[in-house]
Amino acid sequence: MDSSCLAPLSSPLCSQDSSLSLPNSNIAFSSPSHLQQLHSLLIKSGAPISSLSFPQIASVCALSSPSAFSYARHLFHRSADSPEIFLWNSHLNTLSSSSPSDALLLFNRLLSSNLLPNTFSCSFALKACTQLSHCLLTGKTIHALILKLGFDPDVFLHNTLVHMYSSFGAMADARLMFEKMPKRDAVSYNIMIARLTKDGEMELAREMFDDMPERSVRSWTSLIAGYVQWKNPREAVRLFVEMEEVGVRPNEVTVVAVLAACADLGALDLGKRVHQHGNRFGFLKNVRVCNTLIDMYIKCGCVRIARKVFDEMAERTVVSWSAMIHGYAIHGQGDDALELFEEMRKAGIRPNPVTFVGLLHACSHMGLLEQGRKFFQSMICDYNIVPEIEHYGCMVDLLSRAGLLDEALEFIRKMQIKPNGVVWGALLGGARVYKRVDMGEEAIRQLTDLDPSNDGYYVVLSNIYADAGRFDDAAKVRRLMRNKGVKKTPGWSTIAVDGVIHEFVAGESDHAHILEIYRKWDDLLVELRVRGYVPDTSVVLLDMEESEKESVLYRHSEKLAVVFGLMSTPPGKVIRIMKNLRVCNDCHAALKLISEIAKREIIVRDRNRFHCFKDGFCSCRDYW
Structure with missing residues (x-):
């Protein structure tokens, strides 16, 4: 429809048929033809064109035929109080998130219509580029257009450019843009830190973090999550403690990252404190927070608390169920794992591949051969899981x-x-x-x-x-x-006492209390021998005398950690140990006896599973 179709507002038609109902700004129209009919009705009734929603006009006509696009522009010229580009930008912004390809089509149409974009138009087009994996060249073209039009980019547009380049992994270009910015804000640094942590460039990310004049919670969270992702949970925990000390309140994403670090380290005390924080600020309504919390408690050897979190969840996903099933399995509680799977099935939750890993693991450690075979077949035949x-x-x-x-x-x-x-x-x-x-x-x-x-x-x-x-x-x-x-591989074990993680390395240790630990072990060894302990020197693959092999066994890291735990914690308190390797036969036999002698529950998480030593027995049933 051309401009001749637009009758002047003073047309005699305005006075005719006053019985027609007037549209209002909330009325919907779904096509250019429908819009034209409503426009005619407005003219007949004498109502202003502003009764229609201009953003809706842009939405309906933006990607329709060229004539509809032109028709919309004529309407804007006749009636809009603000510059026309603002109206198109509104729709461009919406499309940049919901349909980035269409956003770029609209941006191209605006340019073809000799409609001069502004910095917002360019930023929305750049945002669309970042969501399309093949659009780096398009983004560079828009960057060139910004320079050609002589825009004086503000911090927002500069940040958008840095984000666009970093999204495509073009970090040389992103870094150049960042360094050329006349002014930077926290967002500028956060964009760079987020990408550097994603790429594993943790030293560069930390340098940039340290250079920030002002840090937001997102700055702290990005770096903490990066340390967790790249297997440096100790640094993640240290950074979180520093974050607390400067008074920055963590958000749900921070909590998830820190809980993951606690799970890796077995830092139960900090994990419990983060749990309390999440509860205080209502984060436990977030399923992901609860799932990470379950995982943390399981990896810290607290299956009962993990189950309590699971039971109190308002909403559970297949990840929640699978995490709890797997937790029971690695703790040697196979019956509980199978029982929970039945509850899951009755609740109508479809299992995923991780669910069956937990079930098969549980069957393996319980010796349920036929049940394990059935689960394997059911996974393939009933759930089409490869x-x-x-x-x-x-x-x-x-x-x-x-x-x-x-x-x-x-x-x-x-x-x-x-x-x-x-x-x-x-x-x-x-x-x-x-x-x-x-x-x-x-x-x-x-x-x-x-x-x-x-x-x-x-x-x-x-x-x-x-x-x-x-x-x-x-x-x-x-x-x-x-x-x-x-x-x-050198064996190491850690134990957390009063929130401090103590590490012991097999053979030698520079721990401040190592001499006391050696003396305590010698005293304990006397009682162990009385109970029938005989060192299993076959695990020492070194050419040396038997007495020397025994000395090597006595300095295994989990033994040192357990002895330190006995010295440093009150009677009756559970001792929790993390070990990087599989527990050897000799340590396994010794820890069973120590649990009986000291009347302590000793939980050791090794490379494969958990061992819960209590009253002279282990939850693994002596096969691990």
């Missing part, structure tokens, strides 16, 4: 634990994906328990190709040979390790 390497690993572990090593080997050979070190490692573990030298050798042949630097596999094979009385072969394994340059 098994992943974790599911295959659980099945091999289940079969190996049950002593069905030949079936486990056949299962591996029929796998639909290539087995990895975890799968063959499960077979190797079963070979150790059932003293199957042939299976151990088959597994190690595969593992030396898949994971040649993992010292743990060589240790297990050496133990298999030693149990079979083949000491020459055990010595060959040690020589093989030396020839391949495989060094035993």
Whole structure:
């Protein structure tokens, strides 16, 4: 429709048919033709065009035919009080989030119509570019247009440009834009820090954080989350404590990041304090916060508290259920895991692949062979879940634990994906328990190709040979390790006391109380020997005298951490230990006896699972 269709407001038609009802600014129209009919009605009734919603006119006509676009522009020229570009910008802003491709089409149409954009138009177009993976060149073109039009970009537009470049990973361009900015605000720094942390450039991110004249909660949260993502939870916790000291209140995203750090470190005291903070400020209504809280308590060995959080959740997702099922499994509470799955099924929650990893893990540690087989088949047949390497690993572990090593080997050979070190490692573990030298050798042949630097596999094979009385072969394994340059990974253990994390390294330690710890261990060793403790020196793969091997065993990190816990905490308090490696046979036997002697519950989280030592027994049932 051209401009001749726009009758003047003083037309005689205005006085005709006064019975027609007048539209109001809330009336909806869904097409240009509908708009034209309403416009005619306005003219007939004598109502002003401003009765229509101008943003709605822009929305309806923006991407319609060129004639409709032109018609909308004529309406704006006749009636709009503000510059026309503001009206188009309103719709451009909406599209930049909801439909970025259409936003760029509209921006192009505005340029083709000789409608001069302003800085807001350009910023909305740049925002649309950031949401489309192929639009870096388009973003650069818009940047060039900004320069060509001679705009004097403000901080907002500069930030948009920095964000656009950083979103595409063009960090050289982003850094150049950032450095050329005449003025920066917290948003400018936050954009750069967020991208640097995403890329793992934590030193650069920290430098930029330290240079900030003023930090927002987002600044602190980005850096804390970056440390967690790149496996530096200690620094994340230190930064969070500093954040609290300067009086910045964490938000829900901060809480999620810090709880994840607490989970990695086993920092239960801080985790509980963050839990209280989240409860105080209403963050526990957030499902993600609650899911992370469940994970934190599980990884700190507090399954009962994790279940309490789970039960109090107003809304639960499949992640909530799966986390709790997996938590029960790694704590050796398989019955609870299976019972919870039944509740989940009755609640109508569809399980995901993680759910079945937890179920299969639970079956493995309870020896529920047939139940485990059923879950594996149900996962495929009932839920159309394609098994992943974790599911295959659980099945091999289940079969190996049950002593069905030949079936486990056949299962591996029929796998639909290539087995990895975890799968063959499960077979190797079963070979150790059932003293199957042939299976151990088959597994190690595969593992030396898949994971040649993992010292743990060589240790297990050496133990298999030693149990079979083949000491020459055990010595060959040690020589093989030396020839391949495989060094035993130093074992370390941590324990948190009064909010401070203490670390112990196997063999030597610079801990302030190490001499007291050694004396306490010597006293405890007397009682251990009375109870029947005999050092298992087979786990020491070093050429030395038996007495020297015993000394090495006595300096294992988890023993030192437990002794320090006995010295530093009140009687009856649970001792919680984190260890980077698998607990060795000797430490496992010693900690069972210590739990009985000291009348303490000792919870050790090793590389694979939790061991809850109490009254001389372990929750793993002596197979881990």
